[in-house]
Amino acid sequence: MATAIEKLPFIINPSLRLRSHSFQVCWHVVDAEALRAESHFAYPGRKVYLRKNVCEVMVQYFDGRFDIIYGEQTDWNAIGLQRWLRKEIRDAVVARANEILPARLHYWERQKGVRAAKVMVNSRLRRSTMGNCSVLKEINLAPMIVLFPLPFMDEVILHELAHLKHMHHCKSFWAHLSQLLGRDARELEKESDLFFSKYADLFFFLMKK
Ligand SMILES: [Zn+2]
Structure with a gap:
């Protein structure tokens, strides 16, 4: 895992600040139970990243705003999560x-x-x-x-x-x-x-x- 992640020039985690007049990324940390419960509600523009069948991160795009909802246990070093997040951000930028x-x-x-x-x-x-x-x-x-x-x-x-x-x-x-x-x-x-x-x-x- 450590070697794979080193190949990425950037790690997407809550220290990433992306904010312009037209597009912004907003980070929200919630407790594990809330994250799991909330992930069962379908919501327009919402996508859920599962790890071992448990919600690790949720993202939501609407009107130039990209919300990332995560738990304190979220493992930002997981390569699969990194790839997924990058694609979701890219798709939201293209939509915007x-x-x-x-x-x-x-x-x-x-x-x-x-x-x-x-x-x-x-x-x-x-x-x-x-x-x-x-x-x-x-x-x-x-x-x-x-x-x-x-x-x-x-x-x-x-x-x-x-x-x-x-x-x-x-x-x-x-x-x-x-x-x-x-x-x-x-x-x-x-x-x-x-x-x-x-x-x-x-x-x-x-x-x-
Ligand atoms: Zn020119």
């Missing part, structure tokens, strides 16, 4: 992305008087790509951006909307994006990169297929 990203993009389209041909949430973008815009003016957005602070999430969306007019990253693109953002795009990108560099490994770990 589908709930809010197209709507947020449409909001900015109305604000800025532009129109993409199509918007899709796409989990299969390359590691370095948070979004892209095709020559057909179809925009893809990575679900992970719901974990970003709102100004940085919006920056990704507006960056792709700016590509509707400029299909490159030349000076005219940055000038146009700055106009859409109402501030210096390069400066905002630096702030965003600084934030992302702190969390990139964790976010990629959580989101990998």
Whole structure:
């Protein structure tokens, strides 16, 4: 067990803090009896992780909030639990992305008087790509951006909307994006990169297929 767990770059346990404007993980410790009793109630969006037929952890996703209910005896070092939890968090992030990203993009389209041909949430973008815009003016957005602070999430969306007019990253693109953002795009990108560099490994770990 110990050797298997060492292969994971992150252990998901109650010290994990994941909280953005759009998505948050909330931890709740309850006593073993309460956990066992509660796990027998079906609840929309609830999933139960069993170990030896006993509830070890329950998770619940609703409206951007991912609750993790566990007991004091929960063994966070169990590889099976770690894999399950990572998948549940990833699925909740993807669900959240589908709930809010197209709507947020449409909001900015109305604000800025532009129109993409199509918007899709796409989990299969390359590691370095948070979004892209095709020559057909179809925009893809990575679900992970719901974990970003709102100004940085919006920056990704507006960056792709700016590509509707400029299909490159030349000076005219940055000038146009700055106009859409109402501030210096390069400066905002630096702030965003600084934030992302702190969390990139964790976010990629959580989101990998
Ligand atoms: Zn670009």
